Structure formats: C-alpha cells, structure tokens
Amino acid sequence: MSIRFTAKARRGMVALAVTAGLALGAAGCGGGDGGDKKPGASASASPSGGSQPSAQEGQSAAPLAELNGPSGLILQVTSAIRDSGGFLTVNANLKNDGSQSVVVPVALRGDETEIVQHGTSFGGATLVDSKGKKRYYVLRDTDGRPLTTTDLSSIDAGQSIPVFMQFPAPPADTTEVTLQLPTFSSGTIKISG
Numbered sequence: 001m002s003i004r005f006t007a008k009a010r011r012g013m014v015a016l017a018v019t020a021g022l023a024l025g026a027a028g029c030g031g032g033d034g035g036d037k038k039p040g041a042s043a044s045a046s047p048s049g050g051s052q053p054s055a056q057e058g059q060s061a062a063p064l065a066e067l068n069g070p071s072g073l074i075l076q077v078t079s080a081i082r083d084s085g086g087f088l089t090v091n092a093n094l095k096n097d098g099s100q101s102v103v104v105p106v107a108l109r110g111d112e113t114e115i116v117q118h119g120t121s122f123g124g125a126t127l128v129d130s131k132g133k134k135r136y137y138v139l140r141d142t143d144g145r146p147l148t149t150t151d152l153s154s155i156d157a158g159q160s161i162p163v164f165m166q167f168p169a170p171p172a173d174t175t176e177v178t179l180q181l182p183t184f185s186s187g188t189i190k191i192s193g
Contacts, residue, residue, distance in 0.1 A: 065187030072098025114144040122148035
C-alpha cells in the first residue's frame with residue numbers, strides 16, 4: 001500500500017510541477033499579449049500586462065525617441081531597460097498619426113525565414129551599438145518566434161498600441177544604441193538599468 005501511495009504522490013508532484021511550469025511559461029509570454037489586443041486603448045492594455053507596464057508607467061511623458069514610418073505611423077520609444085538576465089527590453093507605442101486606418105507593414109518582421117513563418121511582428125528590428133561596433137537582433141524562443149509584439153494587423157486613426165521588442169543586452173558600458181526598424185527612420189535611445 002505504501003508503494004502505491006508513493007507512486008500516486010510522485011505522479012501528483014510531477015503533474016503539479018508541469019502545471020506550474022506551464023503557468024510560468026504562459027505568464028512569461030504574456031507580455032506580447034498586451035500589444036495584441038487591438039480593440040482596447042493603451043490605458044486598458046496597461047493593467048493586464050503585469051511587469052511590462054510598470055516600466056512604461058515610470059517613464060516621463062516625453063519618449064526617448066520617435067521613429068517615423070509609412071502612412072503616418074510613429075513608433076514612440078518609452079523605455080529601454082537592461083535586466084540582470086542579460087536582456088534588453090525596448091517598450092514603445094505604435095501610433096497612427098494619420099487620418100485613416102493603416103495596415104501594419106509586414107516588412108516590420110524582416111525577411112529571415114524562421115521569423116517570417118510566424119506572422120506579423122517586430123522581428124526585423126535591430127539595435128546598433130556604435131561604440132562596440134555590434135548589431136543586435138531580436139531574440140527568438142525555442143520555436144523560432146520573435147520575442148516581440150506579434151499579430152498586429154491594422155491601426156485605426158489616432159490609435160496607439162503598446163509594443164515591445166527584446167534583444168540581447170549590450171555590454172554594461174554601452175549606454176546608447178540606435179534602434180532600426182524596417183520602413184521606419186532610425187533613432188538613438190538611452191539604456192536604463
């Protein structure tokens with residue numbers, strides 16, 4: 001009887017560990033979901049994002065940089081935060097400053113085969129570290145999906161959607177990088193953290 005109880009307890013612990021792992025994985029991937037909700041305004045997306053919005057809320061009203069894109073699209077970079085895990089997360093608002101609804105350019109995802117097969121994203125974004133003479137590409141998960149906001153289709157006139165992109169962090173002595181995004185102008189941003 002004790003062997004049967006031990007086996008059941010072991011299976012229960014394995015099931016609990018798997019469930020906890022899946023929950024943590026889903027929570028870790030949840031940062032992109034806040035940008036995927038098109039109907040809500042940026043104010044309604046903020047409470048659902050967990051730790052990501054708190055970084056944006058702590059920023060001043062003036063963006064770090066504004067990158068102008070096609071058809072009145074503007075990417076307003078609100079933060080570039082280096083964390084202790086070796087990552088750099090760029091938070092921004094993608095805004096339609098035009099008078100009509102705009103389709104988000106598919107060129108934003110870049111042209112790498114691994115990223116293209118996962119739909120519209122900011123997978124084509126790069127960071128240029130002029131001091132270290134290096135270029136950093138958007139990180140990918142184990143399935144090749146870019147660690148950015150995904151599945152944006154169109155933006156209504158005047159609408160602003162919070163987005164993010166995650167990169168490997170440049171060395172600690174690099175405090176400024178240039179963000180490049182296909183079809184947009186480039187802009188220099190200061191790194192915090």
